[in-house]
Amino acid sequence: MSFLNYNTPIQWNRTNAFVLRFLLIYFFIQAIPFDYKFYTDLLAISGGGQGFYILFKIANYNPQFFGLSGYQNWLIAAIIALIGALAADRFYRNTNPDFDKLYYWLRVILRYRLALVAISYGLIKLFPLQMPYPSLGNLHTNYGDFLPWKIYFHTTGIAPPFEAFLGGVEIFAGLLLLYRKTVTFGSGVLAGYYGNVFASNIAYSMGYEVYSLQLTIFAIVLFIYDAPRLYSLLVAQKYTVANTYHPWFDNREKWVRNVVRSLVAVFIIALGYTTYKNYTTAPYKYPKTVGIKDSYGYYNVSVFKFNNVEIPYSTTDMNRWQNVVFEKWATLSIKTARPIVIDEGLGDQFTDSDYERNFESAGVGGRRYFAYEADTLSKTLKLVNKNKNHKEEIFNLNYRVVNDSTIVLTGINEKKDSVYAELNRINKKYLLFEGRRKPIKL
Amino acid sequence: MANTHEKNYSGSVWTGFQKFAFRTFFVFFLIMLIPTDARYYQRWFTTDWENLHIRDIGSLSGSSFKIIEVATKREGGNDTGGAPGKKEFKYVIYPKSGEYGAWSYINWVIAFGIGIVGALIWTLIDKRSKNYNTLYYFLGALVSYSMLIRLQGLTFSKVFPTQMPDLAITQLNTPYGDFVAQKLYWIQFSFVHNFERYAGWAELVIMFALFFRSTRAIGAALSIAMIGVIALANHAYDGGIHLLASFYILGGLFVLWRYLPAIWKLIVGEKDVALDIVYYPFSKPWEKWVRIIFKSFIFFFFFGVSAYLHLQNYKYDSYKVPQNPGLANARGIYSVEYFKVNGEELPYSPLDSLRWQEVSLEKWSTLSFTVFNTFDIHGEAGRGKQYEDIDRTYESAGTGGGRRHFYYEIDDVNNALTLQNKNKVYKNQVLIFHYQRPNSKEILLQGNNEYGQDIELLLKRKDKSYLIFQERGRKNIWTP
Numbered sequence: 001m002s003f004l005n006y007n008t009p010i011q012w013n014r015t016n017a018f019v020l021r022f023l024l025i026y027f028f029i030q031a032i033p034f035d036y037k038f039y040t041d042l043l044a045i046s047g048g049g050q051g052f053y054i055l056f057k058i059a060n061y062n063p064q065f066f067g068l069s070g071y072q073n074w075l076i077a078a079i080i081a082l083i084g085a086l087a088a089d090r091f092y093r094n095t096n097p098d099f100d101k102l103y104y105w106l107r108v109i110l111r112y113r114l115a116l117v118a119i120s121y122g123l124i125k126l127f128p129l130q131m132p133y134p135s136l137g138n139l140h141t142n143y144g145d146f147l148p149w150k151i152y153f154h155t156t157g158i159a160p161p162f163e164a165f166l167g168g169v170e171i172f173a174g175l176l177l178l179y180r181k182t183v184t185f186g187s188g189v190l191a192g193y194y195g196n197v198f199a200s201n202i203a204y205s206m207g208y209e210v211y212s213l214q215l216t217i218f219a220i221v222l223f224i225y226d227a228p229r230l231y232s233l234l235v236a237q238k239y240t241v242a243n244t245y246h247p248w249f250d251n252r253e254k255w256v257r258n259v260v261r262s263l264v265a266v267f268i269i270a271l272g273y274t275t276y277k278n279y280t281t282a283p284y285k286y287p288k289t290v291g292i293k294d295s296y297g298y299y300n301v302s303v304f305k306f307n308n309v310e311i312p313y314s315t316t317d318m319n320r321w322q323n324v325v326f327e328k329w330a331t332l333s334i335k336t337a338r339p340i341v342i343d344e345g346l347g348d349q350f351t352d353s354d355y356e357r358n359f360e361s362a363g364v365g366g367r368r369y370f371a372y373e374a375d376t377l378s379k380t381l382k383l384v385n386k387n388k389n390h391k392e393e394i395f396n397l398n399y400r401v402v403n404d405s406t407i408v409l410t411g412i413n414e415k416k417d418s419v420y421a422e423l424n425r426i427n428k429k430y431l432l433f434e435g436r437r438k439p440i441k442l
Numbered sequence: 443m444a445n446t447h448e449k450n451y452s453g454s455v456w457t458g459f460q461k462f463a464f465r466t467f468f469v470f471f472l473i474m475l476i477p478t479d480a481r482y483y484q485r486w487f488t489t490d491w492e493n494l495h496i497r498d499i500g501s502l503s504g505s506s507f508k509i510i511e512v513a514t515k516r517e518g519g520n521d522t523g524g525a526p527g528k529k530e531f532k533y534v535i536y537p538k539s540g541e542y543g544a545w546s547y548i549n550w551v552i553a554f555g556i557g558i559v560g561a562l563i564w565t566l567i568d569k570r571s572k573n574y575n576t577l578y579y580f581l582g583a584l585v586s587y588s589m590l591i592r593l594q595g596l597t598f599s600k601v602f603p604t605q606m607p608d609l610a611i612t613q614l615n616t617p618y619g620d621f622v623a624q625k626l627y628w629i630q631f632s633f634v635h636n637f638e639r640y641a642g643w644a645e646l647v648i649m650f651a652l653f654f655r656s657t658r659a660i661g662a663a664l665s666i667a668m669i670g671v672i673a674l675a676n677h678a679y680d681g682g683i684h685l686l687a688s689f690y691i692l693g694g695l696f697v698l699w700r701y702l703p704a705i706w707k708l709i710v711g712e713k714d715v716a717l718d719i720v721y722y723p724f725s726k727p728w729e730k731w732v733r734i735i736f737k738s739f740i741f742f743f744f745f746g747v748s749a750y751l752h753l754q755n756y757k758y759d760s761y762k763v764p765q766n767p768g769l770a771n772a773r774g775i776y777s778v779e780y781f782k783v784n785g786e787e788l789p790y791s792p793l794d795s796l797r798w799q800e801v802s803l804e805k806w807s808t809l810s811f812t813v814f815n816t817f818d819i820h821g822e823a824g825r826g827k828q829y830e831d832i833d834r835t836y837e838s839a840g841t842g843g844g845r846r847h848f849y850y851e852i853d854d855v856n857n858a859l860t861l862q863n864k865n866k867v868y869k870n871q872v873l874i875f876h877y878q879r880p881n882s883k884e885i886l887l888q889g890n891n892e893y894g895q896d897i898e899l900l901l902k903r904k905d906k907s908y909l910i911f912q913e914r915g916r917k918n919i920w921t922p
Contacts, residue, residue: 139619143609144908145920146618148634151910155630158623162678181710192667203637205914226709233708234659234701239716242708300792313790315777315799315922322792342909342918365909365920430619431819431842432626436680437540439516440819442842 012099026081031113033061052274053350059120118174125167127279131157135360137333147363148204187222287329287354295326299423333367341389470557477505514540575720590652600642602756606631610837611802612810620843627679662697764806764831776801776901
């Protein structure tokens with residue numbers, strides 16, 4: 001394939017022209033949103049975080065045909081592209097378009113699309129939103145009781161500076177794509193970066209396997225432009241001829257270019273600002289309602305009564321609460337011996353509903369997570385299980401803060417069984433926080 | 443159009459600054475890379491070649507320049523798990539950041555200082571040299587080879603997954619917050635061995651790329667991208683091998699440096715270009731032979747022999763995992779059905795400092811349990827190629843939360859177990875138990891605890907499956 005021939009410019013014979021047309025249509029479908037559902041979905045997003053959610057979704061548009069999933073959408077795009085390329089081959093055989101310029105446009109589409117993805121994902125790592133620090137409830141969950149994807153997220157989440165660094169790399173590489181002459185560096189970095197994301201998605205079953213492979217392919221297609229020249233220079237170590245194609249624009253095209261460039265610049269600035277806002281006000285993976293004042297902590301359930309019968313400590317009794325965690329936000333988690341059907345979500349949807357923000361409770365067993373509504377005047381708590389498989393589980397409770405380390409909860413569950421629980425805070429030290437730098441006893 | 447690639451081998455003239463900079467880096471890298479410890483060279487003659495072990499390859503891979511030991515005062519913190527016979531250092535500092543902060547690079551700074559002094563002396567003596575093309579070539583080769591040689595252990599212990607071996611039952615049953623960050627970074631690979639292999643193969647690609655002259659630039663770039671990121675991760679997680687990994691940023695940049703102007707000119711400047719690199723010609727027959735023999739030896743030993751030994755280690759003695767078999771068919775997590783101290787039964791309480799909870803037994807002879815108490819944490823990282831089972835602490839190092847780990851020996855004639863604490867702070871704690879196995883799920887232990895009290899407990903194995911071995915997107919059910 002003369003795409004890879006580095007001695008001469010590409011010869012636009014019939015085969016190469018066909019390949020180019022195919023790729024142009026194929027990537028156009030994958031990159032440019034002309035799907036009305038996408039826009040109606042965008043408009044349906046509501047709530048305070050709107051700006052960030054909408055901008056992030058625009059940056060990460062991915063076509064979906066008839067509700068198909070994953071690679072099937074690629075196949076549809078490929079079939080359309082194949083038909084289009086065949087038709088063009090038949091009807092435009094005697095015209096002689098500027099194929100170099102078409103190739104240039106293909107690269108422009110991929111560059112801008114990949115840049116927006118890289119910058120948007122980079123931003124939610126630079127401001128550690130994508131993989132937030134594990135919740136206290138999750139810290140009180142055994143290592144074996146997480147699904148693999150959750151372990152992967154938490155392992156990055158416990159090192160925010162490292163996550164920010166990874167985001168910085170992604171943003172920097174994305175910015176390199178915006179300048180024609182540095183595309184090769186940006187795409188080289190992102191090919192490795194998203195290739196790695198793809199591999200980890202397979203290993204940890206993280207749900208973005210198809211998308212990360214698609215991004216890897218975008219990056220590789222961009223990198224291929226200069227790859228033969230780099231091979232010639234660095235490996236074959238020959239005298240190497242530089243790229244000779246320079247796009248030429250007429251006035252109308254120049255105007256379009258300037259408008260698009262300005263729009264992209266405004267978009268990136270707005271995305272950066274709204275992401276920062278989301279990080280500083282209401283990080284999108286955790287609920288935003290603040291929890292009961294000074295309740296944050298890990299509590300032993302020293303006394304527990306079920307229908308007025310006291311149940312002593314037990315790790316096997318289905319009803320006995322073993323311990324309780326209050327988060328900084330309005331979530332409470334209870335450890336019991338009752339089996340849990342795991343929430344298979346990834347907790348990465350953009351929603352202003354605290355209840356639906358399920359990052360803390362998805363992909364993890366061990367504890368039952370409840371969103372709560374607290375009435376601080378009448379001292380009542382309404383708990384609803386955050387796991388959609390157990391959403392019928394509800395507690396209507398009264399709470400009494402006896403002192404700064406004791407809370408008493410009384411009330412009924414959804415089956416009108418009464419519960420009474422006396423919670424005692426345990427001032428536990430965590431090795432994760434104490435680290436390896438000083439002598440430590442815990 | 444400058445035909446630099448046809449430049450006469452010894453023709454170019456370097457500027458004064460270029461020469462001085464080169465002299466500095468030449469002395470610096472020589473100090474960093476050429477072992478000054480006589481024992482390194484002795485090892486080539488004292489190694490037991492018939493029973494070669496991956497330990498030996500590690501110690502034959504070179505040594506690091508170290509005048510000042512950067513240490514910590516916490517117990518076990520300086521235990522890097524290296525082979526016995528650790529060198530004593532005259533100068534030891536204890537910076538606040540432990541051995542993880544900026545101070546740990548002090549020896550690099552010293553080496554660079556020596557490099558500058560050496561360059562000054564060299565500049566005074568050598569007024570004739572126009573360039574150092576020959577030395578530059580050899581220095582680049584030396585740095586590349588040092589990098590690939592030092593990488594072999596990490597490469598092949600991932601290709602054959604032993605660097606991050608399987609999770610122990612005790613780790614599966616330890617809360618996330620009770621691990622130190624370094625441990626969590628490490629064990630994220632311990633249940634995805636194909637991912638570990640993939641990382642190993644990527645490192646093998648780097649080794650090969652650095653091995654050949656024509657792919658050296660790519661090898662250097664990949665070194666920075668991959669092992670450089672690992673270096674940063676080691677800083678973020680206090681992982682402890684940041685010095686080793688950071689060297690790949692330094693060495694990678696040095697090797698890549700001479701290619702960068704040409705790459706920039708070609709890609710960004712869009713100008714035709716050739717590399718301005720002068721290779722030593724190796725024109726004399728003996729030079730050719732020396733080169734071939736040297737290269738063959740490096741390949742044979744650090745690729746071939748190393749791969750073979752790591753494969754053997756993976757198959758027969760995964761080096762971080764204890765090897766003595768534990769009680770037969772007893773692997774699992776156990777609840778404590780009853781627990782007696784001096785004949786008196788203690789009911790279960792999560793707040794009891796004596797009563798054992800969550801007892802686990804491994805395939806190998808380790809028993810772990812949790813009590814509600816605090817203990818001194820031993821600072822070792824659980825790595826290194828330890829000889830004895832009791833010192834192989836991948837399963838236990840870096841965990842807290844009242845979880846205790848004991849190595850045990852089985853006397854199956856008298857049905858006795860002798861337990862010894864794997865936490866080196868408490869290594870004198872020895873527990874002796876008489877055991878009975880009434881049925882396949884239960885184990886009765888009678889003996890003494892670490893405080894000399896008589897205890898008796900009945901363990902019952904739970905049927906527990908772990909989410910961590912499941913995939914997302916199917917119906918997964920957690921059970922206690």
